[in-house]
Amino acid sequence: xxxxxxxxxxxxxxxxxxxxxxxxxxxxxxxxxxxxxxxxxxxxxxxxxxxxxxxxxxxxxxxxxxxxxxxxxxxxxxxxxxxxxxxxxxxxxxxxxxxxxxxxxxxxxxxxxxxxxxxxxxxxxxxxxxxxxxxxxxxxxxxxxxxxxxxxxxxxxxxxxxxxxxxxxxxxxxxxxxxxxxxxxxxxxxxxxxxxxxxxxxxxxxxxxxxxxxxxxxxxxxxxxxxxxxxxxxxxxxxxxxxxxxxxxxxxxxxxxxxxxxxxxxxxxxxxxxxxxxxxxxxxxxxxxxxxxxxxxxxxxxxxxxxxxxxxxxxxxxxxxxxxxxxxxxxxxxxxxxxxxxxxxxxxxxxxxxxxxxxxxxxxxxxxxxxxxxxxxxxxxxxxxxxxxxxxxxxxxxxxxxxxxxxxxxxxxxxxxxxxxxxxxxxxxx
Numbered sequence: 001x002x003x004x005x006x007x008x009x010x011x012x013x014x015x016x017x018x019x020x021x022x023x024x025x026x027x028x029x030x031x032x033x034x035x036x037x038x039x040x041x042x043x044x045x046x047x048x049x050x051x052x053x054x055x056x057x058x059x060x061x062x063x064x065x066x067x068x069x070x071x072x073x074x075x076x077x078x079x080x081x082x083x084x085x086x087x088x089x090x091x092x093x094x095x096x097x098x099x100x101x102x103x104x105x106x107x108x109x110x111x112x113x114x115x116x117x118x119x120x121x122x123x124x125x126x127x128x129x130x131x132x133x134x135x136x137x138x139x140x141x142x143x144x145x146x147x148x149x150x151x152x153x154x155x156x157x158x159x160x161x162x163x164x165x166x167x168x169x170x171x172x173x174x175x176x177x178x179x180x181x182x183x184x185x186x187x188x189x190x191x192x193x194x195x196x197x198x199x200x201x202x203x204x205x206x207x208x209x210x211x212x213x214x215x216x217x218x219x220x221x222x223x224x225x226x227x228x229x230x231x232x233x234x235x236x237x238x239x240x241x242x243x244x245x246x247x248x249x250x251x252x253x254x255x256x257x258x259x260x261x262x263x264x265x266x267x268x269x270x271x272x273x274x275x276x277x278x279x280x281x282x283x284x285x286x287x288x289x290x291x292x293x294x295x296x297x298x299x300x301x302x303x304x305x306x307x308x309x310x311x312x313x314x315x316x317x318x319x320x321x322x323x324x325x326x327x328x329x330x331x332x333x334x335x336x337x338x339x340x341x342x343x344x345x346x347x348x349x350x351x352x353x354x355x356x357x358x359x360x361x362x363x364x365x366x367x368x369x370x371x372x373x374x375x376x377x378x379x380x381x382x383x384x385x386x387x388x389x390x391x392x393x394x395x396x397x398x399x400x401x402x403x404x405x406x407x408x409x410x411x412x413x414x415x416x417x418x419x420x421x422x423x424x425x426x427x428x429x430x
Contacts, residue, residue: 032059036066044070044077061106068098068115075122095119110164113156114173120153121177142182150181168198175215176206191215195222199230200241213249220245236265240275247282256282273302277309289316307336311343318350326350334363341371345380357388372404375411382415386422394419 035050047070054063071091078084078091096119103112124147146154157177161170171194178187194204201219202208224242228235243258259279267275277299283292293316300309314329330347337343344367351360364381371377378401385393398416405412 029054029057029059032063032066035063039066039070044074055101061102061109064098064102064105065112065115068095068102068112071095071098072115072118072122092119092122108163110160110162110167110170113160113163114170117153117156117160117173117177120149120156124150124153124181142184146181146183153177165197168194168203171197172204172206176210179210179212179215187215188218191219192222195219196226198232199223199226199238200233201245202241216245216249220249234265234267236262236267236271236275239265240271240278243275243282244278247278247285252282252285256286270302270304273299273305277305280309281312284312284316289320292316307333310336314346314350323350323353327354327356339370341367341374341377344370345377348380348384352384352387360384368400375401375405375409378405379411379415382418386418391419391422394422 031050032054035047035054038044038047038050048067051063051067051070055067056063072095075088075091075095078088096116099112099115099119103109103116106112127147127149154174154177157170157174161167161174164170171190174190175187175194178184178190191207194207195201195218198204199222201216201223207215207219220242223238223245227238227242230238233241239258239262243255243262246252246258247255256279259275259282262275263272263279276295280292280295280299283289283295293313296309296313299305310329310332314326314333317323317326317329327347327350330343330350333343334340334347344363348360348363348367351357351363361384364377364384367374367377368381378397381397382394382401385391385397398412398419401412401415402409
């Protein structure tokens with residue numbers, strides 16, 4: 001080959017190289033699209049082959065990480081399968097390899113490190129499950145009960161937070177894992193830090209579901225301390241979020257004050273209606289019904305809150321003994337949500353109190369058509385017929401309920417007992 005042909009061969013080689021990369025990238029992209037779609041639907045076994053082929057080119061990091069996530073999900077699913085220990089171990093080991101490869105591919109991302117932490121936490125849980133509990137450790141500090149796998153998990157999770165401090169879900173995982181391992185002080189410190197970085201409590205799904213008033217209060221106080229220092233949330237939304245949180249904590253006066261402060265801030269119409277509605281709920285909780293109704297009327301001007309307003313208006317009317325008004329509002333709820341058994345049953349109960357028995361029966365039968373597998377529906381229908389003295393209807397209703405729930409359903413047996421007791425009392429009276 002002479003020197004004059006060198007540019008040609010360089011160009012040819014580059015063309016081949018980029019052509020191969022383009023084809024590889026295209027194939028990888030298609031595989032990633034199919035694998036991620038299957039994973040999103042929970043078809044983990046189907047997703048794996050695609051994700052394994054997708055770890056090339058620009059999709060490499062995402063494919064490696066998602067494959068590791070899928071294997072972790074498979075591990076969790078197999079926990080319910082007897083004699084699956086070997087398969088579980090394989091998935092967890094390969095998940096760890098996948099997270100590490102993803103971390104090498106994109107070192108600046110915290111998601112791989114968070115994934116590694118979850119693998120080590122599962123290893124800690126598995127080790128604990130296979131050991132005889134050491135009762136002497138119960139009197140020792142909680143950290144002494146955490147093994148090397150758990151400590152490693154916390155280390156990687158803190159590293160993920162350091163890598164990407166703006167991802168608040170990492171901080172949420174630190175709180176949850178600290179709670180699970182009995183690390184109360186660490187959980188409190190983590191929840192306070194979480195509130196500083198993302199002060200809107202209602203963005204944390206796991207924290208919202210966590211039934212721990214002490215941690216909620218710690219979050220509320222930490223969030224309130226940065227009320228004017230949180231750039232990613234408006235002051236109005238911050239006050240609203242705090243109001244909801246203090247309402248959940250049962251501090252109604254504080255919640256009321258926060259909602260009223262939120263109302264004084266500029267806000268969208270939807271947010272104004274939302275704040276008015278929640279302020280009404282707080283006032284209702286304090287039995288200040290007249291004030292509550294004023295704000296409910298304001299909220300109801302927005303179509304999104306009408307159903308909730310009518311529901312609460314019906315409840316207030318019932319508490320005040322105005323059954324006719326409660327009947328009217330529940331009828332509106334029933335019309336707005338015709339597929340809801342909740343409103344059908346509530347409407348029927350008020351109708352019975354007003355002795356509108358035909359209307360009540362129709363509503364109860366509609367509820368049974370809507371949700372035949374709901375034992376509460378059959379219970380209300382049987383109780384209705386028992387109250388009106390129609391034992392024939394009770395028997396036929398129990399037969400229908402048995403077809404839907406099964407003859408041995410506990411609620412069905414209880415209702416049959418009520419029928420037997422009522423029939424016996426009638427025979428005795430005769």
